[in-house]
Structure formats: C-alpha cells, structure tokens
Amino acid sequence: MGMFERDRQVFADAEPLDDSYEPEDVRERDEELEKYQRALQPIIDNRPTSNIFLYGKTGTGKTVATKYMLSHLENSAVGYDDVDLSTVWVSCENLSSSYQVAVALVNELRKNQNKDRISTTGYSQQRVFDLLYEELDALGGTVVIVLDEIDNIGHSDDILYGLPRARSNGYVDTVRPVIVGISNDFKFRDNLSPKVKDTLAEKEILFPPYDANQLRSILEPRAEKAFHDGVLTDDVVPLCAAFAAQDTGSARQAIRLLREAGELTQAKDSETVTEENVRDAQDELEKNQLYQGMQELTTQGHAVLCALAYHQALDEVPVRSRDLYERYLTVCDRLDADSVSERRVRDHLSDMHMLGLISVNERNEGLSAGRYHEYELDIPLKTVLDVLNSTSRFEELSDIIKSTADDNNLLQSGISDY
DNA sequence: AGTCCACTGGAAAGTGGGGGAG
DNA sequence: CTCCCCCACTTTCCAGTGGACT
Structure with missing residues (x-):
C-alpha cells in the first residue's frame, strides 16, 4: 500500500451537504412559500405583478425558496400560450453598486444569446442602463429579475429606482420587469430612498431564523442521503441543529457543520461520526472564518493588525487608539510602506472588530x-502572527513580535490548539 | 448646571487606476 | 492620444458624545 490509502468512507454522497445543493422540497417554510406563491400568481394570470422583497439573515431559505418558486413558475408558464416568461438571476455578492449590478444583468441577459459580454468599467451609468433596457426589450414578455444579496449595493440604489419604472418612463415598451430583491440585511430596507421603497417593497416576505427543531427537520433528509447507514450517532444531527440555532439560526451553518464533522471523521479513519466530531468541526469552522477574514485584509489592514499584535506581545493591552497609531506609524516605517491617517486607521480597526478579530472597549474619564x-x-496572538508571517512584507516583523512575545511568555497562554 | 477633554464617526471631497469612445 | 466614466481607498473637516470635574 502506498502513501495514499483510500479512507474509510462515511459519505455515501456528499452532494446534499453542498452549498449549491437544491433540495426538491423546501422544508419548514410553508407560510413563506404560500405568500410567495400568491405574490407571483399574477404572472400566470397575466395581471400586473408587484415587485417582491425577501428579508432574512443568511441561511434562512430565501434563495432556496426562490429557486423552488421560479422553477415551478417556469413549468407552469409553459402550459399557457399567452404567458411569455423569462427569468434572470444575478447574485450581487461581489457587486457594490447599481452600476455593477446593471453590468452583471446585461451580461447575464447576453449570455443566453451568445453575445459578447460588456466590460465592467468605462461606460457611463446611463449607457449601461440603456444597454440593459435594450436587452430587456428584446426579450419581451414578463421578465423576473432576481437580485440576490442586493444589500451589497449599499446606498447606491439607482437601479432599484430605474428598473421598476422603465416601462412608465418609456425606456422599454414590450417588457414587464418584476423584481425579486433578496436581502440579508434588515437595515437595507430602511436605508432605501423613500421613492425606491414604495415601488420595491410592495410585497415583503420575512424569513425568520430557524429554531433547533426546524433545523433538525432540514438536516435529517440530507443526512440520510449524504451518509452511509449507521455512520451517524443519534446525537449528531440534533447537536448540529442546536449549535446553529444558538448561533445564527442558519441552515447553511448547520449543514456545513454536519459536513465538516463528517470530513473530520473520515480524515481520522473512524467509522462513526460522534458528538465530539461535531464540537471539533464547530471549532474548525470558526477558526477558518477568522483565518480567512485576516488573510483578506488589505496591506494597511495588516499593518494595523501588526501594530496591535506588537502591543499584545509587549503586554501593553488594551491600547488606546492614540498609542496604537504611533506604533502603527513605526510599523509602516519598518515596512517601508506608506502610512494612512488616524481617521483611516480607525476605520480599519472597526472593520476588524466587525470580523471578530479584535475587541473594543469604550472608556470615558471625563x-x-x-x-x-x-x-x-480577540483571538490568540499566535494565530495572528501565523497569518502575518505568511503574508509578504510581514515575515520579518512577525518574527520580531514573536520573539518579543516569547520573552514575555505570552505565547503559551493555554489556547495551544490554535 | 455647566465645562471640557480626547476622541469618535459622519460627510464630503480628492486621488489614482482600470477602462471605453472617438 | 484625449476626454470621459466609475470605484476603492483615502484625506480633510468637524459636529457630536458623555462622564468626571468644578
């Protein structure tokens, strides 16, 4: 036998645990689906259709429910000669403005006709909107436009103003756009300009977080398919459900947890997934998230983090921003990097706080x-140093900080498994 | 009750880079 | 090449903030 022996397989078919898996039925969302169906019904009846907005945190079934409804809608539409329906789906995950969403929509519409994609920069906004109207008009009929994770566009909501009014403003005449907006952020709705809010949030459907029982019911059929018989001990699914319910109420989190637990089990070449595997998986996923968050920081972000790590190594924490800024300047100096203003450093710090990397304490001494x-x-110093050490430009500095921390005996602070 | 410290964080304007159109 | 577009990141400015002090 060579170095690569085949592991004992705990998975029968890991696909039901994949993020992109589409279950054939949507569980625990009966009320929401019913509302959703009522909102879409006018399309089949050839009546004017309101735009729809879905709200709820990540992993509460908004996207799955939408895929489910759309595929049923499309199937039904085929049965009626006078219903001309098309759908476009754009995930705004990496799109930060209306402009970019418009470009993505144009490209999505062109993809179906093998036309060339347009560039993501260079045009004026109006030019892109015109192209978009052109494509829509060429399509005709009712076009359901799904904008997933639309909250990413922040305050730049022009497209949400323009699209619903395209017809009444005479930009298009053969097409009836119906917008389905999906948002993970409750505040997004409130921050929309009032004129956008009226037209867009005509029909709102709220997707609340799942509780542990609901998560269990979602997990069970998937676990059944994904794992070989008898591999899961009884507590595993309930525990995954409980962890996820406690934390975010997200089905995605619960499913990832279950998959990770399975993968850990498989890596250990053991036969059954146990409660302990789930706990380890939970730690592993949390750790990965922090790791990833740190790696994705900009150079300036890394420099700020580096300055804070230095203070931590010197046992000079918590640090007030003034002192941290001074250290940050010396870090930049050492790296031969440009430094940014104090104000900007505060922004970087608040980003890192959002990511859960650092903790902030407000003090007031009058x-x-x-x-x-x-x-x-907020995480072990060693983890931060590991990441910095693997980041170009920071190798040398992280070594210096590490030895400083060693001198102060700050690295073996009990949390050695990080 | 009012003063004042030392920031905090919102707003707006600036900068440079990626890119189209003629 | 020139002029225009958008955007991420940044600087500049400054009106709050709220608890300790008088």
Whole structure:
C-alpha cells in the first residue's frame, strides 16, 4: 500500500451537504412559500405583478425558496400560450453598486444569446442602463429579475429606482420587469430612498431564523442521503441543529457543520461520526472564518493588525487608539510602506472588530482623559502572527513580535490548539 | 448646571487606476 | 492620444458624545 490509502468512507454522497445543493422540497417554510406563491400568481394570470422583497439573515431559505418558486413558475408558464416568461438571476455578492449590478444583468441577459459580454468599467451609468433596457426589450414578455444579496449595493440604489419604472418612463415598451430583491440585511430596507421603497417593497416576505427543531427537520433528509447507514450517532444531527440555532439560526451553518464533522471523521479513519466530531468541526469552522477574514485584509489592514499584535506581545493591552497609531506609524516605517491617517486607521480597526478579530472597549474619564476606545486582540496572538508571517512584507516583523512575545511568555497562554 | 477633554464617526471631497469612445 | 466614466481607498473637516470635574 502506498502513501495514499483510500479512507474509510462515511459519505455515501456528499452532494446534499453542498452549498449549491437544491433540495426538491423546501422544508419548514410553508407560510413563506404560500405568500410567495400568491405574490407571483399574477404572472400566470397575466395581471400586473408587484415587485417582491425577501428579508432574512443568511441561511434562512430565501434563495432556496426562490429557486423552488421560479422553477415551478417556469413549468407552469409553459402550459399557457399567452404567458411569455423569462427569468434572470444575478447574485450581487461581489457587486457594490447599481452600476455593477446593471453590468452583471446585461451580461447575464447576453449570455443566453451568445453575445459578447460588456466590460465592467468605462461606460457611463446611463449607457449601461440603456444597454440593459435594450436587452430587456428584446426579450419581451414578463421578465423576473432576481437580485440576490442586493444589500451589497449599499446606498447606491439607482437601479432599484430605474428598473421598476422603465416601462412608465418609456425606456422599454414590450417588457414587464418584476423584481425579486433578496436581502440579508434588515437595515437595507430602511436605508432605501423613500421613492425606491414604495415601488420595491410592495410585497415583503420575512424569513425568520430557524429554531433547533426546524433545523433538525432540514438536516435529517440530507443526512440520510449524504451518509452511509449507521455512520451517524443519534446525537449528531440534533447537536448540529442546536449549535446553529444558538448561533445564527442558519441552515447553511448547520449543514456545513454536519459536513465538516463528517470530513473530520473520515480524515481520522473512524467509522462513526460522534458528538465530539461535531464540537471539533464547530471549532474548525470558526477558526477558518477568522483565518480567512485576516488573510483578506488589505496591506494597511495588516499593518494595523501588526501594530496591535506588537502591543499584545509587549503586554501593553488594551491600547488606546492614540498609542496604537504611533506604533502603527513605526510599523509602516519598518515596512517601508506608506502610512494612512488616524481617521483611516480607525476605520480599519472597526472593520476588524466587525470580523471578530479584535475587541473594543469604550472608556470615558471625563475631564482628565476624555473619551476614547481601547483595543485588544480577540483571538490568540499566535494565530495572528501565523497569518502575518505568511503574508509578504510581514515575515520579518512577525518574527520580531514573536520573539518579543516569547520573552514575555505570552505565547503559551493555554489556547495551544490554535 | 455647566465645562471640557480626547476622541469618535459622519460627510464630503480628492486621488489614482482600470477602462471605453472617438 | 484625449476626454470621459466609475470605484476603492483615502484625506480633510468637524459636529457630536458623555462622564468626571468644578
């Protein structure tokens, strides 16, 4: 036998645990689906159809429900000669403005006709909108436009103003656009300009987080398919459901947890997935998320993190922003990198706080020292240094910080499994 | 009750880079 | 080449903020 022996297989078919898996039925969302169907019904009846907005945190079934409804809608539409329906789906995950969404829509519409894609930069916004109307008009009939994770566009909501009014403004005349907006962020709706809000959120459907029982019911059929018989001990699915329910109520989280637990089990070449595997999987996933968050920071972000790590290594935490900024300047100096303003560093710090990398404490000492924030790492110093060490430009500095921390005996702080 | 410290964080304007059109 | 577009990241400016102090 060579170095690569085949592991004992716990998975029968891992696909039901994949993020992209589409179950044939949507569980635990009966009420929402019914509302959804009522909202889409006018399309089949050839009546004017309202735009629809779905709200709810990630992993609450919005996307799955939409895929499900659309495929049923398309199937039904085929049965009626006078219903001319098309659908376009754009995920706005990496799109940060209306402009980019419009470009993505144009390209999605062109893809179906083998036309050339347009560039993501260079045109004026109006030019892209014109192209979009052109494509839509060429399609005709009712076009359901799904904008998934639309909250990513932030305040730049021009497209949400333009699209629903395209017809009444005379930009298109043969097509009836119906917009389905999907948002992970509740605040997104409130921050929309009032004129957009009226037209867009005509029909709203809320997707609340799942509780542990619902998650269990979602997991069970998938677990059944994904794993060989007898591989899962009884507590595994309920535990995954419980962890996810406690944290976010996200089905995606629960499913990932179950998959990770299976993968850990398989890697260990053991026969059954146990409660312990689930706990390990939970740690592993959390760790990966932090790791990834750190790696994706910009150079400036890394420099700020590096400065904070230095303070941590010197046991000078929590640090107030003034002192941290000074250290940050010396870090930039060492790296021969440009430094940014204090204001900008505060933004980087608040980003890292969002990611869960650092903790912030607000202090107020009135007349004597005023009001300020204090920062410290929220994750083990060693983890930060590992990431910095694997980031170009930071190798040398992270070594220096590491030895500083060693001198202060700050690296073996009990959390050695990171 | 009012002062004041030392920031905090919102807003707006600037910068440079990627790209189209003529 | 020139002029225009958009965007990520940044700087500049500054009106709050809120607890300790008088």
